[in-house]
Amino acid sequence: xxxxxxxxxxxLQYFKGLHQxxxxxxxxxxxxxxxxxxxxxxxxxxxxxxxxLHILRNMSAPERIGEEFDMSLTAIDLIxxxxxxxxxxxxxxxxxxxxxxxxxxxxxWKIVSKVFHHD
Numbered sequence: 001x002x003x004x005x006x007x008x009x010x011x012l013q014y015f016k017g018l019h020q021x022x023x024x025x026x027x028x029x030x031x032x033x034x035x036x037x038x039x040x041x042x043x044x045x046x047x048x049x050x051x052x053l054h055i056l057r058n059m060s061a062p063e064r065i066g067e068e069f070d071m072s073l074t075a076i077d078l079i080x081x082x083x084x085x086x087x088x089x090x091x092x093x094x095x096x097x098x099x100x101x102x103x104x105x106x107x108x109w110k111i112v113s114k115v116f117h118h119d
Contacts, residue, residue, distance in 0.1 A: 003109075007076055007083050007102060010109045014100075015071040018091060021061025023053045031103070031110040038116035052114075062091055083109070094118040 001009075010029050017025030027049070036052040038045055045055070062069070071089035081104040088097050101113040 003078055003083075003104075004076060007078065007085065007109050008073060010102065010111070011073050011085060011087060011100070014111065015069075015087075015089065018056075018089065019061065019067075019069055019071065020063050021056065021059070023057060026053060026056070029111055031105070031112045034110075034112050034114065036114045036116070038114075038118075040118070060092055065092070067091075067093070091118075 013025055014029045016022065017029070030049050032049055034049045034052075036045065036047055036049070045052075047055070067090055071087065073085060073087050075084075075086040077084040083102040085100040085102060086097065087100065088095065090096075096116055096118045099115045100111050102109050103112050104110075
């Protein structure tokens, strides 16, 4: 499997986890100490993975509220064992853009940080 394909698979799992509200899927693709930062409805969110999963558990997953799967990977910049990925998706009627940083650790790609924006 090519590195680009491996990264795409990680992002697909990330999208499935978001869409379904499945914290276990998300835990698999993030480094446990990953940092998530951005503004949600004007309030700064700056948490590590456990805090992020807690926030998501209190939100309505798109699948549960009947939102279509509207998530796409828009860019990958791969350099050695690091990658920068940009995604866009619909979540609770908000359009998000994520900038995800990934690192290949012990042969597996993991998301180590997420910076997000929504309209």
